[in-house]
Amino acid sequence: MLDRHARGLFTRLFTPAARALLRRGVSPDAVTVVGTLGVSLGALGLFPGGHLFWGVMVITAFVFSDVLDGVMARFAGTSGRWGAFLDSTLDRVQDAAIFLGLAWWAFGAGGHPEIGVLATVCLSLGMLVSYARAKAEALGFTANTGIAERAERLVATLVAAGLVGLGLPVLVLTAVLALLAVASLVTVVQRVVTVLRQSRRLG
Structure with missing residues (x-):
């Protein structure tokens, strides 16, 4: 999520x-x-073959559609619940494509199963982070806290993957994914605790 500025x-x-x-x-x-199709094709079409840098470039080109569609909706006066639902749902598709593409490469041509495991863990915990917030809001709570929001997770992952694609040691991507897994887990706990406190205040 982009900050206000x-x-x-x-x-x-x-x-x-x-x-x-x-x-x-x-x-x-x-x-x-x-935008979702572009991100998915970039991740699932280029990452598995080891084209990490170009995969990141394609993904980056399309990921800005997440901003563009919002600007268009505001100008057209069509901002609403349907657009928010579609945008949020397809965000999850993009996340899945990126981490699955990395895992596919890692378990296959990349020969780094530890990255495949970490990418899968990051995907699972990332989905749980999003679910915790969505479920909390559906129940009338707020849970927009945490140290690992979607934007931060994706930027860190794509930057690390791109740098490895340019020749940096694979350890860079391994370390980033490990840190993201821990940060995502912490975020889940933070959101659970936040909702627990709100529920106790309400009695």
Whole structure:
């Protein structure tokens, strides 16, 4: 999740593109879907063959659709629960593609099963982080706390994968994924504790 200042910057940067796409009849939902397809193809099409750097480049190019579709929705006046639901759901698809692509490479051509295990653990815990917040909000609580939000997890993973693709030791990616796994677990615990405290205050 981008902070307020970063989101404001990207909104200004993507405003011309958003207006141009809307004038051509492109919907925010279409941009969301295309962005997800691009990220998934980059991760599952390039990572398994060991093309980590180019996979990261393709993913990065498409991941900004997550900002672009939001800008378009605000200009079109179509921001609402459906868009939020679709965006959140497809975010999970993107996460799965990225970590599964890394695991596929690690267990196969990469020959680093420890990375495959860590990528799988990060994917599982990342999904649990998101589920904890969604379930809390569905029950009327708030659980937007934690040290490992989605944006931080993805940026760290993609930067590490890209650097390894450029020739840095594989240990870099191993260390980053291990730290992310721990941070994700801590975030789950933080969210559980946060909801527990809220529920106790309510009696």
